[in-house]
Every structure is written in C-alpha cells, then in structure tokens.
Amino acid sequence: MLPAAHRLTRSQDFGLVVRRGRRAGRSRLVVHVLTSAARDAVSAGPRTSAASDGASAELRTSAASNGASAVPSTSAQPTLDPSKVGFVVSKAVGNSVVRHRVSRRLRHLVRDRLDLLPPGTSLVVRALAPAADADSASLGRDLDAALHKVLR
Numbered sequence: 196m197l198p199a200a201h202r203l204t205r206s207q208d209f210g211l212v213v214r215r216g217r218r219a220g221r222s223r224l225v226v227h228v229l230t231s232a233a234r235d236a237v238s239a240g241p242r243t244s245a246a247s248d249g250a251s252a253e254l255r256t257s258a259a260s261n262g263a264s265a266v267p268s269t270s271a272q273p274t275l276d277p278s279k280v281g282f283v284v285s286k287a288v289g290n291s292v293v294r295h296r297v298s299r300r301l302r303h304l305v306r307d308r309l310d311l312l313p314p315g316t317s318l319v320v321r322a323l324a325p326a327a328d329a330d331s332a333s334l335g336r337d338l339d340a341a342l343h344k345v346l347r
Contacts, residue, residue: 197306203281203317212281212317219345221337223326224301228345231276231315275314280305283321293327300331304338311342 203209216229282301284294301320312318326334 197280197302200277201279201309203279203319208279208317209281209283209319212319216317216319217345219341221341223323223329223334223337224341225321225323226338226341226345227319227321228312228342229317230313278309278312278314278316278318280309280318280320283319284326285322287324288322289324289327294322297322297326297334300334301326301338304331304335308338308342311346313346 203212212229213227216227218225218227220226282298284298284301286294288294288297301322305318305320320338329337
C-alpha cells in the first residue's frame with residue numbers, strides 16, 4: 196500500500212498529468228510524469244476556477260478579518276512536496292480480479308521506486324491489456340525502462 200501522502204486521488208490531477216506530462220510507453224504499460232517545475236509553469240497561467248485554490252482563499256479571508264498580513268510565514272528550510280502516484284487499469288485489462296491483481300503488482304513496484312522520483316513529481320501508470328498476463332518481473336522491467344526514458 197502507498198502512504199496517503201503519495202497517492203493521486205483527484206480526477207483533475209490525473210487529467211493534468213496525462214495532458215501536460217511527459218509520456219513513455221512500453222508493451223504492457225504507459226507512464227505519464229509531470230515534474231514540479233512543469234506543474235509550476237502550468238499553474239502560473241490564468242486560473243480557471245476560484246474554488247481550486249481554497250487554501251489561499253481561506254488564508255486571504257482570515258487575514259482580512261484579523262488585519263494580519265496575507266503572506267504566510269516561511270521557515271528556514273523549504274518543504275518539498277512528496278511525489279504522488281496514480282494508477283489507471285481499465286476494463287480492457289480484464290475482469291475485476293485481474294485488474295486488482297495488476298494494480299497490486301504495479302503499486303508494489305512503484306513503491307520501491309518512489310525514491311527515484313524527484314520531489315514534487317506526479318506519476319500516472321496506465322496498464323495496457325498485455326499487463327494481465329505479465330508477471331511482476333516483466334512489469335518491473337517495463338516500468339524501469341519507461342521511467343528511465345521519461346526522467347532523463
């Protein structure tokens with residue numbers, strides 16, 4: 196199981212990584228990677244929704260109500276966002292049992308490789324139909340090759 200801090204959970208995050216990230220495909224899977232530098236460039240553009248920044252809106256509201264500055268205090272050490280991972284295993288892979296088996300294998304493989312990802316990286320691993328018949332070793336080789344290609 197991946198720790199909660201390392202999971203992609205929102206549909207918008209999956210969509211952003213798939214649309215804006217770099218992609219590398221292999222016979223059994225496709226990986227999409229969006230680094231924090233690329234995400235910062237995307238978020239610097241015009242905002243499409245005021246609700247997407249609830250934390251800063253809350254900060255502005257509380258700062259305006261008590262007369263304090265809206266600039267949060269900064270610590271001496273910058274905090275780095277953890278890498279986040281999401282999985283897409285469609286019905287093309289197989290029935291529910293097969294899809295969950297593939298998901299568990301991929302989750303286990305990615306968990307061992309989280310340290311290889313730069314901090315703040317978002318990763319989406321999409322399983323293809325041949326992943327249903329693959330063993331963990333071949334999925335691991337495909338994952339390593341795809342990550343190596345997309346992160347260089």
